[in-house]
Amino acid sequence: MAQQLNRFKVDLREIQFAIFEHLGMADVLSRPPYASWGEDECRAVLSELSRFCREVVGPTNAVGDREACRFEGGRVYTPEGFKEAWRRLYDEGWQALGVPEEHGGQGAPRILQAAFTELLSGANAAFAMYPGLAFAAAELIENCGTPEQTERYARPMFAGKIGGTMCLTEPHAGSDVGAATSSARPLPDGTYAIQGTKIFISCGDHDLTDDIVHLVLARIDGAAIGTKGLSLFIVPTTRDGKPNDVKVASIEHKMGIKASSTCVLAFGEDDACVGELVGGVPHQGMKQMFRMMNYARIAVGLQSLGVASSAYLNALEYARERKQGASVKSWKDATAPRATIVEHPDVRRMLIDMKARVEGLRALIYKLALHGDRAAVLSGKDDETVAYHLGQVELLTPLVKAWGSDQAFRIAETAIQVYGGAGYLQDHPVEQYCRDAKIFSIYEGTNHIQALDLVGRKLGQGAGRHTQEFLGDVAKFIERHKAHPVLGPSVAALREAHGSVGMVAMQLLGWFQAGEVERVPLAANRFLAMMADMAVGWLLLDQAAVALEKQATVPAEHPDHAFYEGKRHAAVYFAQNVLPDVAAAAKVILAADRSALDIPETAFATV
Numbered sequence: 001m002a003q004q005l006n007r008f009k010v011d012l013r014e015i016q017f018a019i020f021e022h023l024g025m026a027d028v029l030s031r032p033p034y035a036s037w038g039e040d041e042c043r044a045v046l047s048e049l050s051r052f053c054r055e056v057v058g059p060t061n062a063v064g065d066r067e068a069c070r071f072e073g074g075r076v077y078t079p080e081g082f083k084e085a086w087r088r089l090y091d092e093g094w095q096a097l098g099v100p101e102e103h104g105g106q107g108a109p110r111i112l113q114a115a116f117t118e119l120l121s122g123a124n125a126a127f128a129m130y131p132g133l134a135f136a137a138a139e140l141i142e143n144c145g146t147p148e149q150t151e152r153y154a155r156p157m158f159a160g161k162i163g164g165t166m167c168l169t170e171p172h173a174g175s176d177v178g179a180a181t182s183s184a185r186p187l188p189d190g191t192y193a194i195q196g197t198k199i200f201i202s203c204g205d206h207d208l209t210d211d212i213v214h215l216v217l218a219r220i221d222g223a224a225i226g227t228k229g230l231s232l233f234i235v236p237t238t239r240d241g242k243p244n245d246v247k248v249a250s251i252e253h254k255m256g257i258k259a260s261s262t263c264v265l266a267f268g269e270d271d272a273c274v275g276e277l278v279g280g281v282p283h284q285g286m287k288q289m290f291r292m293m294n295y296a297r298i299a300v301g302l303q304s305l306g307v308a309s310s311a312y313l314n315a316l317e318y319a320r321e322r323k324q325g326a327s328v329k330s331w332k333d334a335t336a337p338r339a340t341i342v343e344h345p346d347v348r349r350m351l352i353d354m355k356a357r358v359e360g361l362r363a364l365i366y367k368l369a370l371h372g373d374r375a376a377v378l379s380g381k382d383d384e385t386v387a388y389h390l391g392q393v394e395l396l397t398p399l400v401k402a403w404g405s406d407q408a409f410r411i412a413e414t415a416i417q418v419y420g421g422a423g424y425l426q427d428h429p430v431e432q433y434c435r436d437a438k439i440f441s442i443y444e445g446t447n448h449i450q451a452l453d454l455v456g457r458k459l460g461q462g463a464g465r466h467t468q469e470f471l472g473d474v475a476k477f478i479e480r481h482k483a484h485p486v487l488g489p490s491v492a493a494l495r496e497a498h499g500s501v502g503m504v505a506m507q508l509l510g511w512f513q514a515g516e517v518e519r520v521p522l523a524a525n526r527f528l529a530m531m532a533d534m535a536v537g538w539l540l541l542d543q544a545a546v547a548l549e550k551q552a553t554v555p556a557e558h559p560d561h562a563f564y565e566g567k568r569h570a571a572v573y574f575a576q577n578v579l580p581d582v583a584a585a586a587k588v589i590l591a592a593d594r595s596a597l598d599i600p601e602t603a604f605a606t607v
Helices: 012-022 039-057 060-067 082-091 110-123 125-144 147-158 285-321 345-378 383-424 430-441 447-458 461-481 488-513 519-551 559-577 580-591
Strands: 070-072 075-077 162-167 183-186 192-202 211-220 230-236 246-251 262-267 274-277
Touching: 012 039, 012 110, 012 345, 012 519, 012 559, 039 060, 039 082, 039 110, 060 082, 060 125, 060 430, 070 246, 075 246, 082 125, 110 125, 110 285, 110 345, 125 147, 125 162, 125 211, 125 285, 147 162, 147 230, 162 192, 162 285, 192 211, 192 230, 211 262, 211 285, 230 285, 285 345, 285 383, 285 430, 345 383, 345 519, 345 559, 383 430, 383 447, 383 461, 383 519, 447 461, 447 519, 461 488, 461 519, 488 519, 488 559, 488 580, 519 559, 519 580
Parallel strands: 162 211, 183 211
Antiparallel strands: 070 075, 183 192, 192 262, 192 274, 211 230, 230 274, 246 262
């Protein structure tokens, strides 16, 4: 039996600060649809959730990585401990946190659900994908399906009795979803015969449930080409207790998240696979699937946060314990005692860099979630403010997915560097975090797709209103704090970054209007990083302003005094060391270098 060892770490104090002190979650509590939720209940849930993730899920992470999924006899089997963790996840009610009360759940605020996803993913990113996809698929059916489909499929999926997947990608239709060739032939009873092959299907098969509902994009015979002709079908692995001609052709052998099965699925090889239209509505597949895709993109940001946070905290613990060399203050003294590496300047630089990025990403994602909560509370009461909050969710989603996933890999890599050679060994968790994190920038729409979504769609949504409101929120903060006695110079750095983002956004618009569209993809990734850096710099400084006020009310010996001091230094570090890159990136974009476009294909290499 493999040794089970928990190496998951979580800073609960930081999560509580982000939710209650910085973002002010209190204004959505005790009000419909969160009338049964108060701050005490939320704090208790966070405390018990962190315990559950440490004690139950955390020990399965290294085991899952070593064992991986097994593919035997056409079925997938999960590693040791996964079945027990799945059972307890549902039996103890954790997966029901975000499930609507009418479907047997607890109807928790989105920001609390975000914390749940972060912690579960940090404890075991591969395991968290199984319930996460089941929840997302059930939510899609609940929102888009018929009442009968909701009762038959969504309710048992919410309860952990049925798994779920999203099936878009095909061998010759990856990001180009509209090129999909999976077909749906109408049957006399109103159902459809499904045929086709889907690849890279996360959690496509497993032994955690007896049935799995696949949400399959396919084209009804005679439908239009491209994405407009796609419809979405509910395709269970069993139908009326019998196999539904859904076969697992193989599973992938991957760099990371090895305990999450990534399957090649064959539908209808024997012409006996039956599916039903989601909601009974044809040709709305992409519109319906985007509900699940948007949820998945935010979930990837939370996966990234959970993994990055645990990588940072593990590196911090190691740096506090590992002794190597003398302090730089005694570098000429051969008799000086060895220092813990947390005393070495470059290690401290790496640690504060990781701290700032982790806490900034958390603030960004939780802010997005709270926008959703505030929209839910104000629904039907203040349409203008609801539109503002929903617009911010739309605008921030590509930042959360792309910037967050890029940071997760970078933070995990930096954590390895803190460990030195030890970090490259499987004896420590950070090498697994690095391998697991790489996929985050690739699946659920590569980060370049997120960047194109930002510059091609999101910046202009609502006639540009969402972007203007976002930039306006940052500008208000700058005006309010430009003379801050501690943060003033850092706010000035934010002002320069803010101006650079606005200037490049106008240049992108100019290229669109001038028909120079080919320039936009070259700049899109860099612009998304600019905008995300600026947003994170703003939120870290906002946290620091709150923390400095709070710090003045606690004695120096209280643990919160040091905690609030950390908030100040993380914000100033990011402002002085990262935000200047925003202006530099703007200069690069505005220079409009065409080298990548103009180089002949034959000039890349002579081989």
